[in-house]
Amino acid sequence: MSAKTKRRKARKPARALADHRERSFDTAYRKLRELIVHGRLAPGTRVVEADIARRLEISRTPVRSALHRLQQEGYVAAYRSSRQARLAVAPLTKEDSRELYWIIGHIEGLAGRLLAQLNEEARARVAERLLVINTELSRLAGNPQTNPSRIFDLDMGFHQVLVESAAGPRLLALHAAIKPQTERYWRLYASAIVDQLGESVAEHKSIIQSIERGDPDATEHAIQRNWQCGAERLGRVIESRGERGSW
Amino acid sequence: MSAKTKRRKARKPARALADHRERSFDTAYRKLRELIVHGRLAPGTRVVEADIARRLEISRTPVRSALHRLQQEGYVAAYRSSRQARLAVAPLTKEDSRELYWIIGHIEGLAGRLLAQLNEEARARVAERLLVINTELSRLAGNPQTNPSRIFDLDMGFHQVLVESAAGPRLLALHAAIKPQTERYWRLYASAIVDQLGESVAEHKSIIQSIERGDPDATEHAIQRNWQCGAERLGRVIESRGERGSW
DNA sequence: GAATCCGCGATTGTATACAAAAAGTAGAAC
DNA sequence: GTTCTACTTTTTGTATACAATCGCGGATTC
Numbered sequence: 001m002s003a004k005t006k007r008r009k010a011r012k013p014a015r016a017l018a019d020h021r022e023r024s025f026d027t028a029y030r031k032l033r034e035l036i037v038h039g040r041l042a043p044g045t046r047v048v049e050a051d052i053a054r055r056l057e058i059s060r061t062p063v064r065s066a067l068h069r070l071q072q073e074g075y076v077a078a079y080r081s082s083r084q085a086r087l088a089v090a091p092l093t094k095e096d097s098r099e100l101y102w103i104i105g106h107i108e109g110l111a112g113r114l115l116a117q118l119n120e121e122a123r124a125r126v127a128e129r130l131l132v133i134n135t136e137l138s139r140l141a142g143n144p145q146t147n148p149s150r151i152f153d154l155d156m157g158f159h160q161v162l163v164e165s166a167a168g169p170r171l172l173a174l175h176a177a178i179k180p181q182t183e184r185y186w187r188l189y190a191s192a193i194v195d196q197l198g199e200s201v202a203e204h205k206s207i208i209q210s211i212e213r214g215d216p217d218a219t220e221h222a223i224q225r226n227w228q229c230g231a232e233r234l235g236r237v238i239e240s241r242g243e244r245g246s247w
Numbered sequence: 248m249s250a251k252t253k254r255r256k257a258r259k260p261a262r263a264l265a266d267h268r269e270r271s272f273d274t275a276y277r278k279l280r281e282l283i284v285h286g287r288l289a290p291g292t293r294v295v296e297a298d299i300a301r302r303l304e305i306s307r308t309p310v311r312s313a314l315h316r317l318q319q320e321g322y323v324a325a326y327r328s329s330r331q332a333r334l335a336v337a338p339l340t341k342e343d344s345r346e347l348y349w350i351i352g353h354i355e356g357l358a359g360r361l362l363a364q365l366n367e368e369a370r371a372r373v374a375e376r377l378l379v380i381n382t383e384l385s386r387l388a389g390n391p392q393t394n395p396s397r398i399f400d401l402d403m404g405f406h407q408v409l410v411e412s413a414a415g416p417r418l419l420a421l422h423a424a425i426k427p428q429t430e431r432y433w434r435l436y437a438s439a440i441v442d443q444l445g446e447s448v449a450e451h452k453s454i455i456q457s458i459e460r461g462d463p464d465a466t467e468h469a470i471q472r473n474w475q476c477g478a479e480r481l482g483r484v485i486e487s488r489g490e491r492g493s494w
Numbered sequence: 495g496a497a498t499c500c501g502c503g504a505t506t507g508t509a510t511a512c513a514a515a516a517a518g519t520a521g522a523a524c
Numbered sequence: 525g526t527t528c529t530a531c532t533t534t535t536t537g538t539a540t541a542c543a544a545t546c547g548c549g550g551a552t553t554c
Contacts, residue, residue, distance in 0.1 A: 333546090
């Protein structure tokens with residue numbers, strides 16, 4: 001037994017970083033998700049395993065796994081008749097976006113609540129990180145030529161910091177599963193985003209201040225408000241473009 | 248085109264209700280989940296696809312799908328080394344239970360908030376349904392010989408009504424994915440539950456009253472409190488039994 | 495005696511073949 | 525022209541074979 005522990009201790013840490021090929025499942029998941037998010041697979045489009053497999057030049061097996069997961073995450077919807085299921089890209093609607101943003105707002109709000117309860121030092125550290133991101137966002141807000149993807153990444157990062165700093169593993173996982181879905185709506189909205197970015201930056205400031213003050217209620221509320229306002233900004237754009245799942 | 252629509256309208260509705268065999272995937276998912284929930288697969292146990300497949304007398308394929316899903320739902324945890332993943336039954340800890348109950352409390356709280364905003368008639372209808380369930384629970388609370396499963400089902404039903412009455416599809420799906428996980432802890436706790444059932448019944452009453460009054464804040468809070476108290480009751484039991492993932 | 499390397503068994507990931515079921519289609523009956 | 529029905533096609537679900545990878549244990553070397 002002592003030998004065993006010693007051996008385990010001696011285990012070689014040189015993990016095979018050598019080969020960075022990703023598993024087919026991962027490519028399938030990643031690429032499919034990208035196709036959906038970027039709208040190359042339009043909402044409502046039927047998804048056929050064999051087609052995707054051909055397109056990605058892999059077998060149906062990993063495609064199937066990826067679709068299973070995407071289904072659970074809400075990117076694809078299943079219309080099933082007793083045994084077999086037909087999959088389609090989940091539609092984007094104003095109602096769905098409202099619910100989605102509403103839920104995320106509350107989940108992240110919970111994380112914010114925890115965050116505001118940390119000790120002062122930790123809060124200051126987080127606030128600092130948030131401030132850096134938000135300053136960059138603020139800077140980009142002035143520039144109308146900014147790449148929307150860059151803005152999305154920054155905003156994503158902002159909220160990621162918010163959650164990962166204090167949330168437990170379950171809350172983190174939940175957030176990780178739900179948050180990326182906003183990207184679909186974000187893309188829809190990309191053109192109009194730069195104009196309204198200032199509002200979001202202001203809301204972020206309010207969040208940061210609440211954290212610095214260590215005020216759980218205010219932090220939770222500020223985060224919720226940020227998402228709710230986001231939903232409204234988004235709603236206006238969807239409205240103006242006509243709601244059909246076209247694009 | 249008119250012919251086409253007509254033909255669709257004429258489609259035979261006689262759906263094959265004949266054959267109720269479920270898909271292998273469903274049996275795999277159901278049985279595996281049951282094994283885990285009932286502790287026949289103890290927390291920390293490694294899960295090997297081939298073993299499960301043999302045990303259930305089906306091929307690895309549906310087992311694999313089921314494991315994928317159980318993994319995403321948090322029943323099994325994956326420890327992966329670059330490419331291959333090793334699966335194990337997720338451990339049960341006091342910390343995890345606290346986070347789980349905390350999250351559910353808030354998610355259901357959201358549903359309760361929506362519920363309390365319905366019109367009076369709808370609220371009354373829901374309150375009535377809740378009252379029926381809670382009365383039955385109250386009745387069972389007096390009887391020390393009650394089957395714990397019966398109590399679990401009733402409580403599950405109570406919370407189900409709470410959510411399905413007003414929540415949108417996403418919130419519903421989220422709840423459906425998370426809520427069943429409490430069953431693992433509930434089983435752990437089953438012996439001690441009957442003693443403390445009275446408390447839960449009282450909390451339920453408070454929830455029902457808030458709904459009848461149409462008070463969103465109170466409803467949300469009451470639901471949160473119900474879950475938080477549940478977590479505490481559970482925590483005491485786990486504590487007293489020693490926390491190791493034994494059973 | 496301890497650390498390192500190598501090879502084998504165990505286990506996961508992928509591809510393919512096959513079975514089953516549903517949707518579409520054409521044709522017959524009225 | 526419509527409706528029911530039998531057939532064909534498409535697509536999903538399952539089984540199995542194969543490849544890649546991991547972990548463990550023994551052999552080797554100093």
